[in-house]
Amino acid sequence: MKRYEVIIVGGGLAGLTAAIDLAIKGREVLLIEKHAYPRHKVCGEYLSGEVLPYLQTIGVELPLGIAIDTLSWSVPGGRPVETRLPLGGIGISRYGLDALLYQKACDSGVRVLIDSVIDIKAGPGYFQVRTKERVYECRVVLGAYGKRESLDKTLGRQFISRKSPWLAVKAHYHCQEWPDHQVGLYTFKGGYGGPSKTELGTVNFCYLVRYDSFKRYGNMTEFTKEVISENKELRQFLQHSEMVFDKPLTIAQISFGTKNPGNNGLLMIGDTAGMIHPLCGNGMAMAIHSASIAARLVQQYLSSSSTDLQSLQRKYSSQWQANFRKRLMIGSALQTVLLNDTMASLSQATIARSPRLLRAVIRATHGKDISV
Ligand SMILES: Cc1cc2nc3c(=O)[nH]c(=O)nc-3n(C[C@H](O)[C@H](O)[C@H](O)COP(=O)(O)OP(=O)(O)OC[C@H]3O[C@@H](n4cnc5c(N)ncnc54)[C@H](O)[C@@H]3O)c2cc1C
Numbered sequence: 001m002k003r004y005e006v007i008i009v010g011g012g013l014a015g016l017t018a019a020i021d022l023a024i025k026g027r028e029v030l031l032i033e034k035h036a037y038p039r040h041k042v043c044g045e046y047l048s049g050e051v052l053p054y055l056q057t058i059g060v061e062l063p064l065g066i067a068i069d070t071l072s073w074s075v076p077g078g079r080p081v082e083t084r085l086p087l088g089g090i091g092i093s094r095y096g097l098d099a100l101l102y103q104k105a106c107d108s109g110v111r112v113l114i115d116s117v118i119d120i121k122a123g124p125g126y127f128q129v130r131t132k133e134r135v136y137e138c139r140v141v142l143g144a145y146g147k148r149e150s151l152d153k154t155l156g157r158q159f160i161s162r163k164s165p166w167l168a169v170k171a172h173y174h175c176q177e178w179p180d181h182q183v184g185l186y187t188f189k190g191g192y193g194g195p196s197k198t199e200l201g202t203v204n205f206c207y208l209v210r211y212d213s214f215k216r217y218g219n220m221t222e223f224t225k226e227v228i229s230e231n232k233e234l235r236q237f238l239q240h241s242e243m244v245f246d247k248p249l250t251i252a253q254i255s256f257g258t259k260n261p262g263n264n265g266l267l268m269i270g271d272t273a274g275m276i277h278p279l280c281g282n283g284m285a286m287a288i289h290s291a292s293i294a295a296r297l298v299q300q301y302l303s304s305s306s307t308d309l310q311s312l313q314r315k316y317s318s319q320w321q322a323n324f325r326k327r328l329m330i331g332s333a334l335q336t337v338l339l340n341d342t343m344a345s346l347s348q349a350t351i352a353r354s355p356r357l358l359r360a361v362i363r364a365t366h367g368k369d370i371s372v
Pocket residue numbers: 009010011012013014015032033034035041042043044045046047048115116117118144145146147149151168169206207208254269270271272278281282283284285287
């Protein structure tokens with residue numbers, strides 16, 4: 001049986017980034033992804049600028065993205081507050097971004113397999129990764145399979161036993177009125193969402209909502225009319241736009257619970273390690289950043305004669321916590337405030353008087369430019 005140096009389970013942003021980085025460092029990488037590329041994914045599609053210099057260092061240029069430097073924010077009944085985003089970012093579709101990274105991974109020598117991983121077993125200094133088709137062996141496994149999967153249950157991860165009330169919906173729209181340089185963050189009863197332009201010329205509108213708020217209306221049309229349109233900015237956006245997709249994409253059971261970035265010698269990256277609330281607009285950057293941390297430590301591990309996977313996991317977990325734990329906590333507190341009508345109105349009034357405060361909050365949920 002062929003033994004790889006690294007197997008990466010899941011080829012979203014985290015998995016593809018780690019695969020490219022490790023392949024460039026000379027490692028033999030197998031990436032297993034269950035869906036073929038390209039495809040649309042539920043995501044706000046605003047990529048924070050902090051990871052762009054790092055992506056360049058691994059040869060990923062993003063010529064396609066739309067430059068975004070302004071956040072527009074409002075609660076129902078409140079006037080929108082606009083502020084400049086401290087680092088700025090780009091609007092780029094996951095359809096385009098994941099496909100570009102996939103191409104780069106293939107060009108860098110990563111072997112990409114379209115298959116589904118169903119189990120991972122750790123032996124002394126090596127792993128066996130089982131897909132629907134066969135078993136592969138390797139020295140290191142990176143778990144990059146996203147928010148919540150049946151694999152979490154197989155691996156005995158605790159967070160999976162807790163149900164999550166969150167549902168997300170996304171579609172692309174034609175909308176001439178939406179300004180290129182702006183990302184929206186607008187709340188409504190039980191949720192929030194925001195439009196932003198993509199390189200495809202369409203505007204992505206993605207929202208997150210509690211399932212109990214959604215289910216009272218029975219269908220998306222009613223929910224949009226009765227709840228989302230309570231926010232004037234969203235009402236105007238929807239009135240002036242036309243959906244490009246046949247129907248919106250949806251995902252349920254989005255879990256923001258605490259996870260472990262390491263599991264029995266496996267290193268978890270991206271959403272598999274922990275998920276920041278989407279209102280922070282930082283999940284993609286965190287996925288890429290965590291991949292860069294893991295790639296650096298895995299390279300050191302493979303260059304040594306060590307087989308001490310527990311020590312590798314401890315090092316990675318401690319760096320992951322140092323970089324992301326505080327951001328996750330602030331994101332969670334922000335979501336609580338914004339989804340409480342009284343607290344959200346009070347914060348809107350405070351921030352309208354001092355938009356600087358909003359910039360300080362944004363800084364607290366984002367990293368600095370990452371370099372490697
Ligand atoms: C509503 C919403 C809006 C968001 N908006 C933004 C935003 O505007 N900006 C931002 O920065 N972040 C945003 N995020 C967060 C962002 O989408 C995620 O943080 C990011 O996608 C994480 O990337 P990932 O690689 O960890 O996971 P993913 O991109 O989900 O990739 C995981 C991959 O693993 C594959 N996979 C799963 N199971 C298996 C298996 N068993 N075998 C093989 N492959 C498998 C999946 O098919 C998938 O391709 C948003 C999230 C939500 C829910």
